[in-house]
Amino acid sequence: MARKIIEVSKLGKVKAFWRRANAFAEEAYNAPYRSAIARAQRDQDDLFMLLVYSELMGIPNPATFYTMELQPLMLERFHEWHIRMGMEHSPLDNMRCC
Template identity: 50%
Template structure:
């Protein structure tokens, strides 16, 4: 059974609207994609310092709460300390290099 004319028009409009919104997204966000990526990286680095602050020797009153987040950061730890300019792992119990 073939869709009726209003359903066909609705599908056609939906496809066009989707293409239009994707075009607007690319127009407005495209030129700033690199900046957004850099800002996200800076935010992630700050989060890493906050979570690992106690392990790095910075007194942290919230260390009890951030300790359970540490396993989620192990994957990105090596890239983070290299970006921060630390050639070797600053933590004795994480031997990533």
């Protein structure tokens, strides 16, 4: 019985060591990319803020003009999506694809 308790204690120490080693390895691997990821996140947040603020102030979204040529591709993907989600017809009133 005492030997079993000692084995469980050793197993706990080994698991704790591997957890710390894994955390260290993750930190060492992710360190060079941290600034690039933060910069990409900041850029994405800035774009979102610009779009939300322009919508709030009544300024038309310029992305709609530049993405009109993507509508045929998006319509096909939208149709596949709503069928995959179990909707027989488009859930949006202004997008008829069926």
